[in-house]
Every structure is written in structure tokens, then in C-alpha cells.
């Protein structure tokens with residue numbers, strides 16, 4: 001007996017599109033997404049495509065028409081509900097563009113609920129292109145089969161972040177000058193949490209004092225070595241996902 005091939009195939013392209021998606025909906029793609037499907041993936045009518053909208057989960061769709069500049073898809077059925085996202089934010093000081101891009105990509109893959117870029121006194125970079133950041137996050141989510149995108153906030157100054165900190169959310173402060181061992185600190189706290197990581201040059205003394213004085217803050221150490229900001233962010237998010245997130 002010939003085995004029925006899995007449908008949709010594992011190799012089916014995945015795309016985030018504006019929602020809400022529904023059974024039978026028609027989705028018209030243009031621009032980069034149409035180019036990707038039509039030219040790069042050489043999609044033909046009948047080919048399977050996985051669509052997500054960050055609202056209603058993940059859907060099987062089929063190409064109904066593939067032109068030079070636009071591709072039309074018909075939504076067939078829902079494959080998965082939108083996933084439950086662990087309630088963990090990454091508050092990362094802005095760092096040089098290529099390194100912050102890496103943080104955006106990896107934090108998305110690791111499954112954070114939100115990414116909040118933070119401006120501190122020693123930040124070399126002070127701007128983030130929101131469209132570019134959204135593209136990086138979306139492509140990372142497509143690649144790793146997330147059905148939810150992390151919320152991407154505008155850059156916020158550290159003092160405003162602290163002032164407006166929501167009640168009940170623990171703020172783990174990655175402090176290269178020391179703190180509680182991160183794994184134990186994460187394990188000891190159930191509930192909403194966030195990680196604050198500094199820029200290339202770290203926090204200055206006044207900032208460190210202000211963060212440490214905040215009632216939600218717990219200073220943590222990521223070990224005896226001074227990590228680059230992106231390494232600190234990525235490794236601490238991974239550690240939180242392994243202790244409190246959804247790696248179980």
C-alpha cells in the first residue's frame with residue numbers, strides 16, 4: 001500500500017498575513033510575500049501554504065492563482081489554535097543594529113511574549129527601524145513555526161520603563177556586577193516576568209541603583225564572565241524558558 005503523503009507537507013511555506021483568517025477566506029499577497037511564493041518557491045495552483053495571522057492560529061491554505069506580482073490563496077481549514085505564549089518580556093537595551101537584529105530573531109524563536117527595546121545612558125544606538133524589526137520578528141516566527149508574534153514595543157527610556165512598570169510583573173535585572181544565580185531566581189518566581197539587559201557598555205551607577213531600588217527588580221548574575229549584551233539576552237531568555245517557560 002502506498003502511504004498517503006502528509007498534507008500539508010512539512011516543507012510548505014509559512015507566512016504571517018493580516019487577519020482574521022477564516023474558513024474559505026481569500027488572501028491576496030503582493031510585494032515581498034508574493035515574490036517569495038511565486039518566484040522563490042515557484043508556487044503553483046494547488047500548492048499548500050501555511051498561514052498565520054497572530055490572532056486565530058494557523059491555517060492550511062492553497063494557492064489558487066500565482067501571477068507575476070500577486071499570488072492568491074484560499075484558506076482551507078484551521079490546523080492549530082494560536083499558541084499560549086509564556087508571559088515573559090525581554091527588555092533589552094538597544095545595541096548596534098546587526099546585534100540587536102540577532103536579539104530580535106533569537107528572542108522570537110525562544111518564545112518571548114514581548115520585546116521592549118530600552119534606551120539607557122550608554123546606548124550607542126538610539127533608533128530602531130520599526131518596520132525592519134517587525135520583518136525580522138515575523139520571519140523568525142515563520143521559520144520556527146510560531147503561531148503568535150511577540151509584541152514589539154517602541155524604544156522606551158529606562159526611567160520611563162521603571163516608572164510605568166506594571167504591578168505584579170517581576171523584573172529580572174541582568175547585572176554583570178552580580179546578583180542571585182539566574183536559574184534559582186527564575187525557579188523561585190511563578191507568574192509574569194521580564195528580563196532587563198544593558199547595552200554594550202553596561203549600566204552606569206545611577207541606573208544600576210535605580211533598577212535595584214525598584215520594588216519589582218531582582219538582580220541576577222549570568223555567571224562569572226562578562227557576556228556581550230546579545231549573549232546575555234539570548235542565554236537568559238533560554239534559561240527562563242527552560243525553568244519557567246514552555247520547554248517542559
Ligand code: SAH
Nearest residue numbers: 174175176197198202221222226227229232
Ligand atoms: N559593563 C560592561 C559590559 C556590559 S555587558 C563592560 O565592562 O563594558 C552588557 C550587558 O549584559 C550588561 O549590562 C548586563 O545586563 C548583561 N551581562 C553581561 N554579563 C553578565 C553577567 N555575567 N551577569 C549578568 N548580566 C550580564
